[in-house]
Amino acid sequence: MTEALPLATIKLKYIKHYKDRLGTERYYFNKIGRPRTALPGLPGSTEFMQAYQECIDALPAQPATPKARASKGSISDLVSRYYASSTFKNLAGLTQSSYRNEIKKIDVAYGKALVSELTRLQVKRIIASKAEKPGAANKLLRTLRMLMKFAIDEEMRKDDPTASIKPLRVAGDGFIAWTESDIEKFEKHHPVGSMARLAFALALYTAQRRGDVVRMGSQHVREGKISVRQQKTGAYLDIPIHPDLAVVLAAIPNHQTKRGTNELTFVLSETGKPYAPASFGNWFGNRCREAGLPAGYNAHGLRKAGARRLAEAGCTTLEIMSITGHQTIAEVERYTRSANQAKMAVGGMAKLRSRSN
16 A cells, blocks of 8 residues: 655645544545545545545536526527536536537627527538638537537427538548657657656557546556546546556656645646646647647647557557547547558568468
């Protein structure tokens, strides 16, 4: 069992404690509106911090303040109803945040329009106006389609004006998947021991989204694995620690684990605070530019590179899914399209020759 840190160095939110009749210290996670949860061990111990982090992860995202005086039947009214619905409240916190970002754009631009008067032609024109950014246009179409489905459930209209409208064709494959030369360039510029290299290694060798990378900390490491509950999917993953990642983790300064609650995460800002996913993305993008990588290279591309490496190593689709946490085979195939064709072709022919012998 990991030795607990001195209590004076531990300042955790929502913790209550008392001595039982035998004089033993008892600790609870105690937040108004949430069930009280007993925590094992002492603050700073592995079992305590793991249980505490699970309680923090389970907290719901803070709801947005409802928009005041939305006209009945308007898109703003629809948005307010959607935020108050169980459909939205049952989504993972990260998914809620992503939906809010897109819904806000729709609400700002078209909030006063009546839901019942939105036509298919208007939707087509809205999407066409974003044609220079097909990825953003398609995300807008998906969000509108989701809202219109909800509008039908709310009896605000009887049909879906987004029905049969096809998404725009997107050139390429979304986020840039890093090549081995890109990876080597970053590693040469950011040595082991730097925060940039730590963030890079976590993203590459766990193949997780940035929102999960920024939450990883020592409490997630046990028995040679990093345990992750994905914010987007809710999937629980135990990912074996790659030897190269182990070297980077071993280089984390000892003092980083002795400053209190901030060290619940490996990756910290210059002020010693954990990153929010968006701010981490901006910070990591700047580290990529410092390494000589052009715009477009980001942490999500490392997730794709991690999946590519697994495919090139001969992993099956199900093996890759067990690490990346993808829910469908089609998603994995989309992420592994950049797998080295020549290398895989050599392997394929070798298997064919061995079968012929």
